[in-house]
Amino acid sequence: MDALPRHYDAFGLLFGVRNYAGFEPVSPGRGLPEDASTELLDLRLADSEHGHTWVAWPQLARIDWSAQAPRVDDRIHEYKLTSKGPRFIGKAGHHGRAWRAVAGEHADPRGSSYPEGTEWRAADRMWRVERLSHGDVLRADPLLRALLDTMRDLAERYGDDNVRLAVWFDS
Structure with a gap:
């Protein structure tokens, strides 16, 4: 899948990037996976890209979508x-x-x-002044929901531990 639109609430919840909503991030700042594919490692990442990290399907599957952020949104x-x-x-x-x-x-x-x-x-x-829930992130972003549905389908087919999402961000 190509780049998803900017959705700072999803970036904050999943990876701790631009976390204005104050979520406890699922998978912040891990860098690229050590066993990443050569296709991923061969990408010429621009200097403006940062925040390389990844998340495995089992971590995503455990998200409590009814949970609220520990604090109110900065916005x-x-x-x-x-x-x-x-x-x-x-x-x-x-x-x-x-x-x-x-x-x-x-x-x-x-x-x-x-x-x-x-x-x-x-x-x-x-x-x-409001506090967001994890579910607010999905309700606001149908492309994120589609991505998670695809990852779930792949996990059912290939096994939970064989599906992960690697990401990075631009400035």
């Missing part, structure tokens, strides 16, 4: 307030003038600086 979650309830827009470390006008000019943009559930509201917007 404050933004919602549009609608007649049908809040609609998730996104999450980021910086929220611009609208958030600053409500939270205060010197407010810390990191969600982990505030208690879980802290909210700011202005007009049709709400910003909220």
